[in-house]
Amino acid sequence: MISATGRNNTRQRHQRGTTLLEIMIVMAVIIMVTAALAVVVYDDPFEKQFIAAADEVEAIITVAKDYSVAQRRDAIALVDRGAIRAIPLNSASPLGALTLAEGFEFRILDIEDSRWKAPENFAITFFGSGLNTPTQMQIIHPRGVCEMELNPLTGDIERTIAYE
Numbered sequence: 001m002i003s004a005t006g007r008n009n010t011r012q013r014h015q016r017g018t019t020l021l022e023i024m025i026v027m028a029v030i031i032m033v034t035a036a037l038a039v040v041v042y043d044d045p046f047e048k049q050f051i052a053a054a055d056e057v058e059a060i061i062t063v064a065k066d067y068s069v070a071q072r073r074d075a076i077a078l079v080d081r082g083a084i085r086a087i088p089l090n091s092a093s094p095l096g097a098l099t100l101a102e103g104f105e106f107r108i109l110d111i112e113d114s115r116w117k118a119p120e121n122f123a124i125t126f127f128g129s130g131l132n133t134p135t136q137m138q139i140i141h142p143r144g145v146c147e148m149e150l151n152p153l154t155g156d157i158e159r160t161i162a163y164e
Contacts, residue, residue, distance in 0.1 A: 046143055049101065050161065053139055054146045056098050058157050060084050061124065063096045065155040068126035077124040079106050079137065100139070109136035124150065 061077050064086035068075040074089040082105055086095040100106070107116040116138060126132045134152040138145055144163040151158070 046141075047163065050104075050139075050141065050144055050146065050163075053100060053104055054148070054159055054161065057084055057139060057148070058159070060086050060096050060098050061150065061157060062155075064124070065126045065132065067095055068128050068132075069130050069155075072128040074128055075126045077126070079108060079119045079122045079124065081105055081118050081120070104139055104141050107138040107140055109138075126155070130155070 061084075064075040064077045067073070067086070067088060071088070075095070076087055076089060078085045078087055083097065083099045084106070085097040087093075088095065106119055108119040108122050109115075110117050111134075119137075124133055124135045132150060132152055132155055135150040137148050137150075139148070140146075142164075144161060146159055146161045148157055148159045150156075
C-alpha cells in the first residue's frame with residue numbers, strides 16, 4: 001500500500017496480527033507460571049504425617065526431660081522399634097507414650113560401632129541434674145528420614161527431615 005505521502009505502509013500490515021513466535025513466548029510464560037504454582041500449591045499429606053510424628057516424639061522426650069528437672073529425679077525415654085515411652089526411674093507408670101503410625105520405625109545410632117540399629121528397650125536417660133545421655137535417633141519411613149540429635153547439656157533436640 002502506498003499512502004498519500006508516497007510511503008509504503010508495511011508497518012501497518014505487520015501490526016494487524018500476532019506472530020507465531022509471540023504466541024509461543026506467551027505459552028511458555030503461562031506454562032512456567034502454572035508449573036511454579038503447582039509446586040507451591042501441592043500439599044503432600046505424608047509430609048504432614050511425618051512432621052507430626054517427629055513433633056510427638058519430641059514431646060515425649062521433653063516430658064521425660066522436664067519431669068527429671070522439675071522433680072530432681074531420674075527419668076528415661078524408653079525406645080522400641082515402633083514406640084517410645086517416658087517413664088520415671090523406679091516407677092511403672094509412664095508419663096507419656098507414643099506408638100508410631102504404620103510404616104514408621106525408630107533407629108538409634110550405636111556409639112560403639114557408629115551404625116544405625118533397631119532399638120529394643122533402648123533408654124535415653126535424663127538425670128535429675130538436668131543432664132542426659134547423648135543420643136542420635138532416626139524416625140524412618142520408605143519415603144523419608146528424620147534425624148534427631150539430643151544435646152546432652154541442654155536437652156534440646158535438633159532435627160533434620162529428608163524426603164525421598
